Amino acid sequence: MLLNRKSAIERLRELPDVFTLNTAAALLKLEPGNASTYIARWKESGLVSSLGPRTGVHFNLLKNPLADKELRMEAIAYLFPGAVIGGVSAVHAAGWTTQFPRQTEIMIPKRRSFPAVEDAAISMRPLPWMRAAKNWVSQEGVVPWLNPAFALADCIDQNIWRPDPDDIEWDEVNVADLRLAFHQFSLEMPEEWSEELEYLGQNADQGDLLL
Incomplete structure (x- = not known):
């Protein structure tokens, strides 16, 4: 049986700041298909955002409005x-x-x-x-x-x-x-960099002489 809107919001609060479809399904005790439906609805409501359309990694903006910014690299490292x-x-x-x-x-x-x-x-x-x-x-x-x-x-x-x-x-x-x-x-170093590299090399040599 589908959860009502209030219960769905309460359940979203129970999910971590970053979660996957499998995480949501396990914590909500739902089949993956039903969990996917909830995630889609939360995204439509602006309560959840995703790392990418097909990444399967989501940010819980209800629990942490800055999750998609603060935990972006953690999500990328996971993926x-x-x-x-x-x-x-x-x-x-x-x-x-x-x-x-x-x-x-x-x-x-x-x-x-x-x-x-x-x-x-x-x-x-x-x-x-x-x-x-x-x-x-x-x-x-x-x-x-x-x-x-x-x-x-x-x-x-x-x-x-x-x-x-x-x-x-x-x-x-x-x-x-x-x-x-x-x-x-x-x-090989690009030929067009030769003048700059030569100048830096000369400065480095002069610095060594001063030591």
Whole structure:
């Protein structure tokens, strides 16, 4: 028997801030089909939002109106174990560029398919890449941020983004990290960066002499 509206609201309060269809079905003691109906109605009422249309991960906005913002990365980590933030997102977050990505770029271990996530650009990487990325984490978290050097090298390796020299904040760049990352990807430094890299190298040499 379906729950009445009041009872449905009370039951929603009993669900955690982030939940799945199976969680809702178990806690509400409903068949998955009926639980799905309640989730759809809650979404129509603005009481629940989802990480993405087919993710099966939902935010309980009745219990926590900021759940979709505060617990977004926790939900992504649940849906995509091993995920990391890279691409232009990581380069921008480190202050290496003023270019601002429209979506957070998230890399996940390669799999057969994956659901879309709101306001995120999900891309797959092979397991050797994911293992290497663990050594290039610049900021820990439920979804770690990659070092901008590794992220930038990956952008060029994947033909995602090849910034002009003017797109890079060279004063913020760690040249040693950048060279190491490019070496790991077996990449040559872009020729158009040579002037900036030479200048930074000279400054580093002068700094060593002053020590």
